[in-house]
Amino acid sequence: MKQVPVEKAVGMILCQDITKIVPGEFKGRAFKKGHVIQKEDVDELLKLGKEHIYVWEPRAGEIHEDEAAVRLAGAMAGENVEYGEPKEGKSTLSSRIKGLYEVNSALLRKINSIDMVSVASLPGNFAVEKGRKLAGARVIPLVIEEEKIQKVENLCRDKGPTFRVIPYKRLKAAVITTGNEVFKGRIEDGFGPVILKKLEYFEADYMGQTLCPDDMEEIKRAILRAREKGADLIILTGGMSVDPDDLTPGAIKSTGATVVTYGAPVQPGNMFMMAYLESAAVLGVPGCAMYYSTTILDVVLPRIFAGKVLKKQDFIDMGEGSLCSSCESCRYPNCYFCR
Ligand SMILES: Nc1nc2c(c(=O)[nH]1)N[C@H]1C(S)=C(S)[C@@H](COP(=O)(O)OP(=O)(O)OC[C@H]3O[C@@H](n4cnc5c(N)ncnc54)[C@H](O)[C@@H]3O)O[C@H]1N2
């Protein structure tokens, strides 16, 4: 690569994409890498502020930014992650499927610690749609020592992948709604439809809803029955806080289920319970999940459907960033909530 005054570059090969920006109108590639510079390009290049340009003259041990970007993306992409042709020196990684995006955070930090290597990503545990942009990989200079890219490739071979998207499993899901006010018909159930809509997103095999009175034994029996019928996921609603009639946490415990957590540092969602009855996930969902569009339930469901087994530490880790701002128009998952 060498630097040449633009007037003297006619006939030479441009060695990087050149970007044009017109405020509010256009941002994109004006000249493509590899373009042979024509006489009529000179004026346009001068208008883009380029009095000098780099023309291609490869040197041993160095690679161009485009090759570096593709090699970075290729090394980092795991299961269900694809990446595109570089544009303006950057290769974009995206999801081949709808699923849960997982990031090997320690590895990503190591890769970004290599000087001049720059990879920006969505946070992990992000529920993504097919085609969703996940990350962008590039190097800072136009030409980089190949050795740096090899270092990334070796790290990914040893500790990778850095990024993958886990497809959702088709889980059998049962809903148990507690509360005398609903069971006795004093008010209409408002929780069932909310939960059902969320289960539909994951294409769950819905086993139906059971209404239970505020009776520990009845709730316990409903949980055990759902498990006997093969439920992988049992969602209980209501009765999760501190009133004398709030019996759901006790009923979950009485089935012999192993409690992962009662209480979570998440608002809305403080009074949440998560337990496992054999391999079935049992969730005690507090009343707030009926009212707010986004709560702890939206944070844990993608992980459960991706087949992850949640631990206490997963909940502890949620604390920083788990206070929902209740925006007028909810943009979750495109926000900081539980990231
Ligand atoms: N003194 C305290 N009060 C509250 C606490 C607390 O720690 N101390 N926690 C608060 C939090 S956080 C939540 S969330 C709520 C709700 O907790 P519960 O899950 O126990 O909800 P319930 O008491 O069962 O019901 C509250 C409310 O919602 C109505 N509801 C419940 N289920 C249904 C349903 N299926 N369909 C329609 N409506 C339903 C119920 O009738 C009540 O109006 O507690 C805070 N309070």
Ligand code: MOO
């Ligand atoms: O369980 Mo309640 O979370 O915070 O509103």
